[in-house]
Structures are given as C-alpha cells and as structure tokens.
Amino acid sequence: MKRVYVFLVFFLLIGSLVLISFFQNRDVVDLSSPQVIVSTGTFARGDSLYSCLSGQGVSPREILVLQKLLNPLFDTGRCYPGDSYEIITSTSGILEGFNYYSGPLDIYGVKKSPSGELSAFHEKIPLEKRVLGMIGKIDSSLYESMIQLEQSPELTMRFADIFAWQVDFLTEPRPGDTFKLVWERFYKNGEEFSDGTILAAQYLGKEGSHTAMLFEDPEGRKDYYTIEGESLRKKFLRSPLNYRRISSYFSYKRFHPILKYYRPHLGIDYAAPVGTPVVSIGDGVVTYAGWKRDYGRFVKVRHQNGHYSTYGHLSRYGRGIKRRVKVKQGQVVGYVGASGLTTGPHLDFRLIRNGKFVNFLKIKIPAAESVKDKYRKEFEITKKNRLSQIGLLSSYRSFPHQILAAER
Numbered sequence: 001m002k003r004v005y006v007f008l009v010f011f012l013l014i015g016s017l018v019l020i021s022f023f024q025n026r027d028v029v030d031l032s033s034p035q036v037i038v039s040t041g042t043f044a045r046g047d048s049l050y051s052c053l054s055g056q057g058v059s060p061r062e063i064l065v066l067q068k069l070l071n072p073l074f075d076t077g078r079c080y081p082g083d084s085y086e087i088i089t090s091t092s093g094i095l096e097g098f099n100y101y102s103g104p105l106d107i108y109g110v111k112k113s114p115s116g117e118l119s120a121f122h123e124k125i126p127l128e129k130r131v132l133g134m135i136g137k138i139d140s141s142l143y144e145s146m147i148q149l150e151q152s153p154e155l156t157m158r159f160a161d162i163f164a165w166q167v168d169f170l171t172e173p174r175p176g177d178t179f180k181l182v183w184e185r186f187y188k189n190g191e192e193f194s195d196g197t198i199l200a201a202q203y204l205g206k207e208g209s210h211t212a213m214l215f216e217d218p219e220g221r222k223d224y225y226t227i228e229g230e231s232l233r234k235k236f237l238r239s240p241l242n243y244r245r246i247s248s249y250f251s252y253k254r255f256h257p258i259l260k261y262y263r264p265h266l267g268i269d270y271a272a273p274v275g276t277p278v279v280s281i282g283d284g285v286v287t288y289a290g291w292k293r294d295y296g297r298f299v300k301v302r303h304q305n306g307h308y309s310t311y312g313h314l315s316r317y318g319r320g321i322k323r324r325v326k327v328k329q330g331q332v333v334g335y336v337g338a339s340g341l342t343t344g345p346h347l348d349f350r351l352i353r354n355g356k357f358v359n360f361l362k363i364k365i366p367a368a369e370s371v372k373d374k375y376r377k378e379f380e381i382t383k384k385n386r387l388s389q390i391g392l393l394s395s396y397r398s399f400p401h402q403i404l405a406a407e408r
Helices: 002-024 049-055 060-070 142-148 153-162 373-393
Strands: 036-042 084-090 095-102 106-112 118-124 128-137 178-188 191-205 208-216 222-225 245-248 251-255 262-265 268-271 277-279 284-291 297-302 307-317 332-336 346-353 356-358 401-407
Touching: 049 060, 060 095, 060 106, 060 118, 128 142, 128 373, 142 153, 153 178, 153 191, 178 373, 191 373, 208 373, 284 307, 297 332
Parallel strands: none
Antiparallel strands: 036 084, 084 095, 095 106, 106 118, 128 178, 128 401, 178 191, 191 208, 208 222, 245 268, 251 262, 268 346, 277 332, 284 297, 297 307, 307 332, 307 346, 346 356
C-alpha cells in the first residue's frame, strides 16, 4: 500500500511540473485587466469630432459626452486637417478613452479612472532643449553660408534681423567676414524638432564688428543689446512691409489719380501684392481698427513720445487686431489690399508726431531703450556668460556647430 502511495505522489508531482511548464511557455492573459481596442484616424478638411467619431461607430451619446468634456479645452466643432486621433474601446464596445493629437506637440484626451469616471486632460509632448554654438565664414552671402552649414533659412533670417539696423546683408557682407551665434534648438524623441531663440550673435566684417546679447530684465522686457547695454533696435522699423517699390512719396501737393486734382499726400504708398503682411513699425497700442472712408480698412497705432502710425487700404486685419490691443514691433497688423479709394493694391503708411504728419523717409529714428540702470548687475552676469560662449567658438577652426550645453 505504501508503494502505491509513493507512486501516486510521484505521478502527482510530475503532473504538476508538466502543467507549470505548460503555462510558463504560454502568453498569460490577465483576466483582471480589461482588454481594449485602439482605432486610429486622421482629420480631413471640414471634419469635426462628431463626423469622424460617428463614422468610427462611436454612439451619439458617447460623442456628446466627449464633446462636453473636451469643449472647455478646444473647439471640437473645428478639427484641423492632418491632426490625428485614437479611440479606445473595450472588447465589448464600451468607450474607455480618446486622444486627439493637435499639431506636433499637443494632446487633448479623455481617460477613465479606476472608478469608471471619464475626465478630460491636455498634455504637452516634452521637448529637450539644447544650447548650440556655431561659427561660420562668408563665401558669397550670409544666406548661402548658413545653408552650407545645414542651417535653416528661418535661423538665418533671425540672425539677420538682429543686426538689421547695423548691417545690410544684401550689400555689405564680404568674403572672409565671420559670424557666430549661440542659440537654442529643440529635440523631440531625440530628433531635431525646431530652432529656438538666438541667445547671442556676433558679426565680424570689413565694414565693422557687432555683438548682440539677448537679455530679459526682471520686468519681463526682452531685447538684444550691445556689450555696453545699448539696444540694437531702433524705435521704429525702416518700413512696415517688404515692398516692391514706393509708388507715391510724401508731398504737400500731389495730383490724385482718381479725383483728378492736386491735394496733399502726407504719407508714403508702398506698392505690394495683395496679402503682403503689414507690420507695426514699433511697440504701441491700437487706437483704431476699422473702416475709414477713403482709406478703407485702416489701423492706427499709438507709440511713445507723441508718435502715431497709420496703415490704410488693407485687405484684412492681423489676428487679434482691435482697439486697445497692445502690439509689438514687427507684429502683423494687417495685409496689403485695395480697399477704399485706390487705383490698385498698396499700403498707405503715415507717421504722426505731436499731431503733425512727418516724412517717415527723412526722420532720424532714435534707438530703443537701453538696459535700465537698476538692472545693470543682472545684465553683466548675462553678458559674461554669453561672451564666454562666443569666445569658446573661436577655438574651432573648422567652423562647425558644437553643443555648448544641454538643458531640459
């Protein structure tokens, strides 16, 4: 009897080992966790959240729940072409979650808590920020030299804009001139995503040398300054747009092409194609944005020290442009058009100083405000850091771009 018992125990042990081995070599399904199905799609022109989800089999009641949760975060009635989405449902068809990928960085979604309650969220896809430095040499032009170094046209234009009042990059650069810049670049999942802010820049040329450093004071005022703390900007831009030609100059007696008689033209007409962006020549506040008789669609901006600038014959206004809105130098206030009394598309631009129209092409434009005395200590700390980064670049003779530091 003992022998039979021993054999029985032996076979039970062997059977248990076989069963354990069998289950260890299989994919184990955790029945305590609900299984889900993820359906994906992309929005086309004219699509809304409702139209897309109803086509994916989501019930009208569930879509209304999603809309109610997501509408405070974004307009679910207007989804942009190319944006994508994920619908997460259980195997029994119950909605478990939803993700809307808006552009390259934003995720709007709805998720279910362990208790079964749905809630909305908005997340930003994290980017890694690196600070890069580059030194280059002009062969023919700044643009071509930057492209040879595999830099974007946008970064080139930002560099040129910093020294717009000091260097005419269309005519002044000479072969052998050198340039340096320290700037931010953002990476997404380890891949280059976009260029950020230029932190410091230097141009060493036969026509002169210039150094610029970005400094933001404790009040939030940000600008590019020389090593002495003087702003590189002028209070006004040289022109409010990129124009083909000036079709009419400032005059106290001009023959009007439509009215057929002489009358003052106390502004400048810039001929440009319809839709050309028109920017504010300086920081200020919009005092008027609307229709103004002969000028058609019209914008007026108040600047410091009794200056006003006006922009007439616009085809439409810039985003958010209305009365009492603050604008920055270079911000789009409208687009070239032919509204009002005009023979063709152009911008009627005027500058008023202390209540009188002045010839914008002949006035001496003062520099923008320098670093405030009370923030000189903070500026000196920034300057020391930026100059050390620019100095580090001089040790590279092959003119590469190098990582100076990495920040997250």
